[in-house]
Amino acid sequence: MFALIDCNAFFVSCERVFQPHLEKKPVIVLSSNDGCAISRSCEAKALGIPMGAPFFKIRDIVEKHNVHVFSANFSLYGDISSRVMEVLKAFSPTLEVYSIDEAFLDLSMLSHNKLFAYGCHIKKIVKKWTGIPVSVGIGPTKTLAKVANSIAKKNPLGCYALLTPEKTETLLGQISLQDIWGIGSRWSKKLNALNLTTALDLAQADPRWIRKAFNIVLAKTALELKGKACLSIGETTPPKKSLISSRSFGIPLTTFEDLREAISFHASSLAHRLRIEGHKTSLLSITVRTNPFDKKGRFYSNTQLIPLSYPSQDNAILIKAAALALEKVYREHLSYKKVGVMALNLSPENQVNPSLFTEKKGQEHSLRRREILKSIDHLNYRYGKGSLIFASEGVKVSWQPKSSWKSPSFTQNWKQLPEVS
DNA sequence: TCTGGGGTCCTAGGACCC
DNA sequence: TCTGGGGTCCTAGGACCC
Numbered sequence: 344m345f346a347l348i349d350c351n352a353f354f355v356s357c358e359r360v361f362q363p364h365l366e367k368k369p370v371i372v373l374s375s376n377d378g379c380a381i382s383r384s385c386e387a388k389a390l391g392i393p394m395g396a397p398f399f400k401i402r403d404i405v406e407k408h409n410v411h412v413f414s415a416n417f418s419l420y421g422d423i424s425s426r427v428m429e430v431l432k433a434f435s436p437t438l439e440v441y442s443i444d445e446a447f448l449d450l451s452m453l454s455h456n457k458l459f460a461y462g463c464h465i466k467k468i469v470k471k472w473t474g475i476p477v478s479v480g481i482g483p484t485k486t487l488a489k490v491a492n493s494i495a496k497k498n499p500l501g502c503y504a505l506l507t508p509e510k511t512e513t514l515l516g517q518i519s520l521q522d523i524w525g526i527g528s529r530w531s532k533k534l535n536a537l538n539l540t541t542a543l544d545l546a547q548a549d550p551r552w553i554r555k556a557f558n559i560v561l562a563k564t565a566l567e568l569k570g571k572a573c574l575s576i577g578e579t580t581p582p583k584k585s586l587i588s589s590r591s592f593g594i595p596l597t598t599f600e601d602l603r604e605a606i607s608f609h610a611s612s613l614a615h616r617l618r619i620e621g622h623k624t625s626l627l628s629i630t631v632r633t634n635p636f637d638k639k640g641r642f643y644s645n646t647q648l649i650p651l652s653y654p655s656q657d658n659a660i661l662i663k664a665a666a667l668a669l670e671k672v673y674r675e676h677l678s679y680k681k682v683g684v685m686a687l688n689l690s691p692e693n694q695v696n697p698s699l700f701t702e703k704k705g706q707e708h709s710l711r712r713r714e715i716l717k718s719i720d721h722l723n724y725r726y727g728k729g730s731l732i733f734a735s736e737g738v739k740v741s742w743q744p745k746s747s748w749k750s751p752s753f754t755q756n757w758k759q760l761p762e763v764s
Numbered sequence: 765t766c767t768g769g770g771g772t773c774c775t776a777g778g779a780c781c782c
Numbered sequence: 783t784c785t786g787g788g789g790t791c792c793t794a795g796g797a798c799c800c
Binding site for chain 1: 796797
């Protein structure tokens with residue numbers, strides 16, 4: 344049996360932990376650049392603010408009903424998330440952190456009649472120890488635990504266990520396909536066209552036919568709905584396969600120099616994250632694009648792959664490669680809205696695979712580089728992010744994303760600790 | 765005026781190998 | 783006139799997730 348623990352309106356709940364006066368009030372958290380609503384309290388949902396709504400489209404509701412608005416504060420949410428996960432670890436030998444606000448637990452050590460009470464207990468303890476409200480869904484497969492969780496969200500107890508095939512069948516008959524984990528809008532449309540509309544329809548379809556007509560992913564979902572577990576619980580988090588750093592600009596940029604600064608910033612930030620994760624990259628990819636929503640301007644988007652001659656985690660190497668690639672995709676007279684850099688082909692940093700052409704001198708050089716980069720990381724850790732940067736990143740930062748309503752870093756910065764008077 | 769960021773997996777097609 | 787079988791790797795694109 345699996346349990347899925349999902350934090351309720353997670354980002355909003357994080358803000359509420361440190362600002363309790365926000366309880367029972369409509370609250371939303373915006374995405375980067377204050378773009379879209381990505382977390383809503385249930386009061387905000389009740390006002391008709393949809394998930395992912397662009398802020399300018401809901402501004403009227405926000406002003407009319409005094410909705411409290413926050414810019415995303417991801418360092419705070421990440422920190423609260425790890426506290427929640429730490430608490431959850433105590434409830435099962437196997438915990439899989441699925442996302443910033445969700446985790447699966449293996450509960451196969453419990454007998455069926457104890458599951459529901461155990462779920463309620465988990466909910467109570469997490470709330471008490473972290474301040475975060477969660478919902479608990481329990482089922483014989485991950486997909487069914489997800490279904491149970493969506494029911495738990497509407498249940499005043501915040502917990503629901505899907506234990507018998509009869510109950511499961513009745514419920515699946517009432518759930519439409521697009522509400523099932525792993526089935527998005529495209530596939531549900533295709534399935535509807537084939538006369539499959541409820542989760543039960545898919546559960547009763549022949550998985551071999553699904554495999555043929557669609558793919559292996561959907562066939563597994565169908566089996567999972569039937570109660571046959573195809574997805575196991577991951578005991579360890581597998582190493583990352585790619586890293587991305589990208590941002591939309593606060594105001595559109597046009598000049599090559601401005602874009603190069605933004606690209607350099609992302610390349611630099613990737614190099615730093617690679618060192619933290621203990622990885623090197625041997626393939627970079629940069630992407631530039633104009634505003635896809637701009638009806639008047641011509642939409643332009645382009646990507647360039649850049650193989651490196653050897654795996655690296657050095658800011659200077661990544662910056663140079665990315666800036667060179669920018670020359671190939673940059674077009675004049677366009678208003679760019681976003682750029683990003685991706686690191687691919689990751690390998691462990693300690694996997695020594697010296698270049699055929701690297702001489703002894705080169706080895707010494709790379710040792711020195713490693714010390715320099717270590718010092719940079721240390722200084723930025725001690726004096727704060729961005730204290731020491733590469734000049735190519737630019738000092739004025741023309742592309743700063745908007746962030747007008749960010750809460751203090753309550754748990755990461757001594758100067759911003761909440762005060763009690 | 766104003767529309768996020770960071771990931772994963774699968775598939776098809778092309779280029780290449782012996 | 784007649785031209786194999788069995789593979790791998792890479793890339794782009796499409797779908798999905800939170």
